[in-house]
Amino acid sequence: MFTPEQGEDGPAPLSSAPPCTALLAAESLRVFRGDRLVLNEISLTLCAGEAMLLTGPNGAGKSTLLRVLAGLRRPDAGALLWCGTPIAEDTAAHASRVAYLGHQDALKPSLSVRENLSLFLTPTGPTLTQALSAVDLLDLADLPARLLSAGQKRRAALARVLLANAPLWLLDEPSLGLDANAITLLGHAITQHRAQGGMVIATTHVPLPLEAVRHLALPATPEHLAPLWDDLADDTWPDQTGATA
């Protein structure tokens, strides 16, 4: 299991901040994708040890928000702060504190699982064996990634998150393709991460086995939907066969 910097007194905390201090804060974020307002006035805070689930209908902007929080996309308005400092002031520092899991598992098909993951080893993080064991993938460590099933690829991607040894996990639908056993392991990994002061924000459409988790439900407001309908003029609306008029 994930035990970075295990010492005599147990795992070293990933964050030394007091538990009630917000490490991550998003204030009044607005994000457009094209001319479509996807996120409007979204605010959140996250303290050491906290977990938050982002929910909402397809297209509500959950993945977009995660990418903004990861520093992969700039918000069009609003502020994103780490310990009170704008993350835009040092994006490299922010990247080092984030472990981001997107929809793509980002494995090189010709490399073995072990070779893929060894690229992400850090001096103070878990060993490869610990990370692979945490997702029950040790037996497949030497298999080329192209031979893994979808769920096994997801497990490998989760092992990469463990290896990053970063305080903030941003997980986009982490349970996608996972079986019940792997979802339980995911819950254990998140619980252990939080116990060390780590933080997690995850998007999900299904319940995850997490305790004391906060929720942020993103709405599909008329602002989201209206431009979609505007884009679809009557004369381009597909008929029942899929052909356009």
Ligand SMILES: Nc1ncnc2c1ncn2[C@@H]1O[C@H](COP(=O)(O)OP(=O)(O)OP(=O)(O)O)[C@@H](O)[C@H]1O
């Ligand atoms: N590259 C893009 N260019 C323009 N619009 C985009 C792009 N990617 C996503 N969008 C739009 O942004 C909106 C939010 O997408 P996003 O992927 O963040 O939603 P989501 O809540 O994660 O959805 P899901 O539950 O389906 O994963 C959607 O309306 C989508 O059409």
